[in-house]
Amino acid sequence: MSESSNVFFHMRNIVKSYALGDEEAVILKGVCLDIRRGEYLSVLGPSGSGKSTLMNIIGCLDKPTSGEYILNGSLIDDLTEQELARIRSREVGFIFQNSQMLPKLDAMKNVELPLIYAGVRPRERARRAEEMLVKVGLQERLHHKPNMLSGGQQQRVAIARALVTRPTLLLADEPTGALDQTTGAQIMGLFQELNDDGNTIIMITHDLKVARNARRMVNIIDGELSESEEATLS
Amino acid sequence: MKALWQRLLGGLTMFVESVRMSVANITQNRLRSFLTILGIMIGVTAVIALITTVSGVSTSISDSFTSMGAGTMSVAVTGNDLQAGLTGDNLEQITALSHVTGVIPGVAATVSVARGDAYESEISLAGKNPFYFSTTEAVARGRTLNPIDMDDAARVCLIDSDTVAEFFYGVDPIGQTLYINSQSFTVVGVLADVGQSITEMVSGSNAIIVPYTTALKLSGARLVTSVTVYVDGAAASQTVQTALENYLDALFSYEDDTYEITTMDSIQETMDSMLSMMSALLGGIASISLIVGGIGIMNMMLTSVTERTVEIGLKKAIGAEPAQIQIQFLIEAFLLSMIGGVIGVGLGIALSAVLCKAMGTTFTLSYGAIALGVGFSAAVGIVFGWSPARKASNLSPIDALRRM
Numbered sequence: 001m002s003e004s005s006n007v008f009f010h011m012r013n014i015v016k017s018y019a020l021g022d023e024e025a026v027i028l029k030g031v032c033l034d035i036r037r038g039e040y041l042s043v044l045g046p047s048g049s050g051k052s053t054l055m056n057i058i059g060c061l062d063k064p065t066s067g068e069y070i071l072n073g074s075l076i077d078d079l080t081e082q083e084l085a086r087i088r089s090r091e092v093g094f095i096f097q098n099s100q101m102l103p104k105l106d107a108m109k110n111v112e113l114p115l116i117y118a119g120v121r122p123r124e125r126a127r128r129a130e131e132m133l134v135k136v137g138l139q140e141r142l143h144h145k146p147n148m149l150s151g152g153q154q155q156r157v158a159i160a161r162a163l164v165t166r167p168t169l170l171l172a173d174e175p176t177g178a179l180d181q182t183t184g185a186q187i188m189g190l191f192q193e194l195n196d197d198g199n200t201i202i203m204i205t206h207d208l209k210v211a212r213n214a215r216r217m218v219n220i221i222d223g224e225l226s227e228s229e230e231a232t233l234s
Numbered sequence: 235m236k237a238l239w240q241r242l243l244g245g246l247t248m249f250v251e252s253v254r255m256s257v258a259n260i261t262q263n264r265l266r267s268f269l270t271i272l273g274i275m276i277g278v279t280a281v282i283a284l285i286t287t288v289s290g291v292s293t294s295i296s297d298s299f300t301s302m303g304a305g306t307m308s309v310a311v312t313g314n315d316l317q318a319g320l321t322g323d324n325l326e327q328i329t330a331l332s333h334v335t336g337v338i339p340g341v342a343a344t345v346s347v348a349r350g351d352a353y354e355s356e357i358s359l360a361g362k363n364p365f366y367f368s369t370t371e372a373v374a375r376g377r378t379l380n381p382i383d384m385d386d387a388a389r390v391c392l393i394d395s396d397t398v399a400e401f402f403y404g405v406d407p408i409g410q411t412l413y414i415n416s417q418s419f420t421v422v423g424v425l426a427d428v429g430q431s432i433t434e435m436v437s438g439s440n441a442i443i444v445p446y447t448t449a450l451k452l453s454g455a456r457l458v459t460s461v462t463v464y465v466d467g468a469a470a471s472q473t474v475q476t477a478l479e480n481y482l483d484a485l486f487s488y489e490d491d492t493y494e495i496t497t498m499d500s501i502q503e504t505m506d507s508m509l510s511m512m513s514a515l516l517g518g519i520a521s522i523s524l525i526v527g528g529i530g531i532m533n534m535m536l537t538s539v540t541e542r543t544v545e546i547g548l549k550k551a552i553g554a555e556p557a558q559i560q561i562q563f564l565i566e567a568f569l570l571s572m573i574g575g576v577i578g579v580g581l582g583i584a585l586s587a588v589l590c591k592a593m594g595t596t597f598t599l600s601y602g603a604i605a606l607g608v609g610f611s612a613a614v615g616i617v618f619g620w621s622p623a624r625k626a627s628n629l630s631p632i633d634a635l636r637r638m
Contacts, residue, residue, distance in 0.1 A: 061551060061631045082555050089553025096635070100548050104262060114552040116251045119244020161552065 009035035009169065009200070014067035016053050016223075027053045029223040030067070035202070040195040042203045042214035043225075050223040052173070055204045059094060059171045060087045072168040089118050093162030095172040101146040101154055101161075107133060108142050111161045118165055132160035136190060152183035159190060163199070170194065172203040176210055188213045248558060249565075256566035259538075260573070270534040271574030273527025274614060278575050278607040280520035282582025283589060285603040288513040290586070290595035292506065299502045307475060307497040308340075309461045314486045319457025322384070322447065324485065325363075328463060331477045333470035336365035339446040340460035343453035347442070348413040349401040357397070359414065360440040361449020369464065376408045376423030379445050387447035389414075392423040397441045414442065415452055471497060524610055527574065528618035535567050535622035539629075546626050547634020560627035567619020568612065575611025579604050 016028040027050045035041055045051040056062035057069065060076055063084070069076040072091050079087070088094075093114075101110045111129040120128070133142055136156040146154055155175065162170055175191070176184035191213065195201055205211050217228040260267045313319050320328075320339075329337050341361030347354050367378035373392065383390055391412065398407050407421045425443065450456060465474045475495060486492035539546070546559055583599065590597035 056632050059551065061635070082557065085550065085553055085555040085558075088551065089555075094551045096548075096551075100544070102545060102548070104258065113549065116248060117549070117552065117554040117558055119241070119247055121243065121247055165553070 008037050008072060009033070010068070010070040011058075012068040014054075014057060014064045014069060016050075016057060016062070017065050027223050028057070028064070031220075031223070031225045033218070033225060035200065038195070038198050038200055040191070040201045040203075040215040042205060042211035042217045043220055044205060044208060044211040044217055044228065045220035046206055049220045051204050051206075051220050054220060054225075055171065055173050058169075058202060059092050060084045085117075089114065089165065091168045093165060093167035093170045095155070095158050095162045095170065095175050097174040097177040098151075098154075101149075101157055103146050106143045106145050107138060107149065107157045107160075110146075110157055111164050114161060114165045128164055129160070132164045133157070135163070136160045150183070151179050152186060155179060155183075155187055156190070159187075159194075163194070168200065170199050170201045172201065174205055174207075175203060176207075177205075184210070249561070252558070252562040252565045253569070255562060256569050259566060260570060266534065267570060267573075270530055271527075271570050271577070273523060273530040274571050274574030274611050275527075275578040275581065277520060277524035277527045278578025278611055279581040279585060280523060281517055281610070282579055282600075282603045282607050283585040284516045284520055285513065285606070286582070286586035286597070286600050287589045287593070287595075288509060288516070289600055289603075290590045290597055291593065292509045292513075293598065294595040295505055295509070296502060299498055299505075306465060307463050307471070307478075307495055309463060309478065309482075309493055309495050311457075311459050311461065311482070311493045312491065313457070313459075314489050314492050317457065317486070319455070319459045320461060321457060325458065325461065328461070328478065328481065329365075331474060331481065333466050333474050335464045335466050336368065337363075337464070338366045338369070338462045339363055339458040340462060341446045341449040341453060341455070341458060342440075343449055345415045345442070345452060347397070347401065348416075349411070352401050354400060357441045359442040359444060359449060359452065361446030361452075362443050363446050365464075366443075374424045374426035376421070378423060379443070383445040384447050386445075387451055388445055389417060389419045389448060390422045390444065391419045392425050392443045393421055394425040394441050395427055398424055414444075417452075419444070468499070471499065521610070524614055528571070528614035531567055531570055531615065532618040532622060534570075535563060535619055536625065538566075539563065539622050539626040542626075543629060543634045546629050547631045550629070550631035551635060556627040559629075560623045563623035563626045564616065564619050567623065568615035571611045571615025571619070572608070575608050575614075578611065579607045582607060 011031055011033040014028055014031040014033075015026065017024050017026040019025075031054060043051055043054065053062070057064050057076075058071075060071070060079075061084070063076070063079070071087065074087055074091070076084070076087065101107075102113070105113070108126065108129050111132055112125045115125040115128060130142060133139065133156075136159050138153060138156055138160070141149060141153060144153075146157075149157065155178075159175075162172075172191070176187055179187060188210070191201060191203070195215070201214070203211070203214055211217050219226050219228050311319050325337050325339060328334060339361065343359045343361075345355075345357055345359045347357050362379065363384055364379050364381055367373060374395075376392065378392070379390070382388070391414065393401075393407065393412070401407070401412060402410060402421075407424060410421050412419050412421055425440075444452070446458065450458070463474065463478065465471055475497065478495060482493045549559060550556075582603070587597050
């Protein structure tokens with residue numbers, strides 16, 4: 001089986017630049033990255049290194065200035081806003097630093113949200129949302145609103161919401177950034193379990209300790225990506 | 235086929251959810267939503283109330299025109315130097331024209347009235363003939379005027395209930411004497427309290443009716459200058475008018491400007507066009523408040539988009555398409571506007587029912603007005619919701635999420 005026919009996540013020479021007055025600010029300088037199905041990768045970089053920009057491109061929120069990006073067989077290149085939205089809906093599950101639940105909706109409704117946009121019918125939505133909440137250990141909290149949930153519980157809801165569409169790729173941006181150490185460790189444990197179940201995870205962080213939870217680690221500095229020398233868990 | 239079905243079903247699910255989310259947003263900000271729809275509400279109320287009320291007035295006016303007899307015409311006579319009006323013989327000759335059922339001379343005077351210690355000046359008196367009483371059921375008690383009263387210029391009168399109350403408190407007025415401009419008159423009848431007819435709306439109601447010949451004497455005139463001619467049906471109106479013109483032309487030696495004939499049809503047409511102009515004008519003013527209301531909705535939606543930037547960014551990140559975001563905001567604006575519109579329709583109907591009752595016109599529910607109110611508010615919602623919804627759908631998820 002040749003590599004190119006089985007490309008799952010493939011980034012080649014991704015460049016992202018913004019016009020800043022007369023000058024051009026290059027944020028990503030030819031990033032290359034390949035990921036296999038079921039991998040657990042952390043992208044480690046200080047602030048201003050371009051890791052947020054990289055995350056936006058990986059998550060199909062933004063398009064690269066040049067380069068080639070293939071996610072699960074779809075070429076993310078010159079797609080319209082709508083097509084990008086479809087890709088996000090089908091392929092990517094986002095987990096943000098502060099879980100970003102909609103405050104007026106309970107846990108179930110928050111988890112159902114991506115399914116609404118994917119056009120899934122109500123009964124099926126409820127079934128899948130409940131299944132995911134049980135999976136992240138929130139079976140007792142299905143109808144709690146965000147203000148009645150702890151930070152760790154909210155992050156679990158966010159994880160359930162990211163997983164509920166059965167995405168190809170789980171994309172986490174500083175998932176433990178707003179959590180205390182114990183809760184952060186619990187969330188990392190959950191990530192480990194999810195990865196053991198076969199989920200592909202990319203986690204973006206500035207924290208080396210957090211980054212070490214992943215099986216594979218890459219560094220991003222000044223818009224350039226390099227494979228980390230540091231041995232990671234296996 | 236199955237894929238298409240799935241997509242349709244997905245779209246429907248999405249739509250239902252959008253409506254649900256919009257309702258949630260509207261009900262969670264009750265006070266703000268209420269203030270936002272107030273403008274639309276008032277606008278629709280005003281439009282409905284105006285249209286219904288004006289159409290009620292218009293209906294009752296044309297009803298009273300019809301009751302006065304189609305084809306009726308009024309003649310104002312100035313005459314010439316030889317004869318500055320019409321004599322009793324002239325009136326009989328006009329009555330004798332074919333298709334004419336009768337004529338009513340209009341002689342008006344302002345008189346002073348006295349009985350015992352009671353005295354009142356500035357009372358309006360009208361001179362009529364027997365035919366007048368066949369066109370109206372204006373007599374409550376006693377008798378009407380007869381031809382002999384006309385010929386004799388008899389000093390008899392019919393008085394209205396106000397005058398009865400003023401001069402005959404606790405006394406049966408029939409057969410009593412009343413002094414009109416210091417001349418003794420015998421009261422022969424009491425006028426009924428009927429709704430104002432069109433002529434009375436224009437000229438004011440008459441407190442006292444006497445034979446027109448008597449009224450001429452009282453007012454110091456010799457000739458009748460105003461006559462209402464009744465015709466046996468609208469079809470004959472034109473024929474009668476021509477015959478009347480011929481008669482009057484001959485009478486006044488074919489001089490110019492000796493008389494003027496106004497038909498009820500032309501008065502009604504003028505009235506109708508005045509009313510519809512008024513209706514359009516008031517409706518136009520009321521529509522301005524609908525536009526102001528629309529701007530209110532737009533303002534609220536724009537604020538809402540800014541407030542919900544993070545929410546929108548998040549929804550986009552988890553797969554909401556721009557069109558889905560847009561439709562959600564559009565539905566919200568539409569619903570807000572429609573709620574205002576429906577409440578406005580209710581209030582408008584209630585208000586116009588009250589107004590119609592107060593003015594004594596018949597209240598008819600105009601489905602056209604309701605459709606207009608609802609349609610207008612729907613249109614306002616979509617037109618003024620479009621730009622905020624567009625703004626929301628164009629928000630970049632990256633910028634939105636950066637604010638987290």
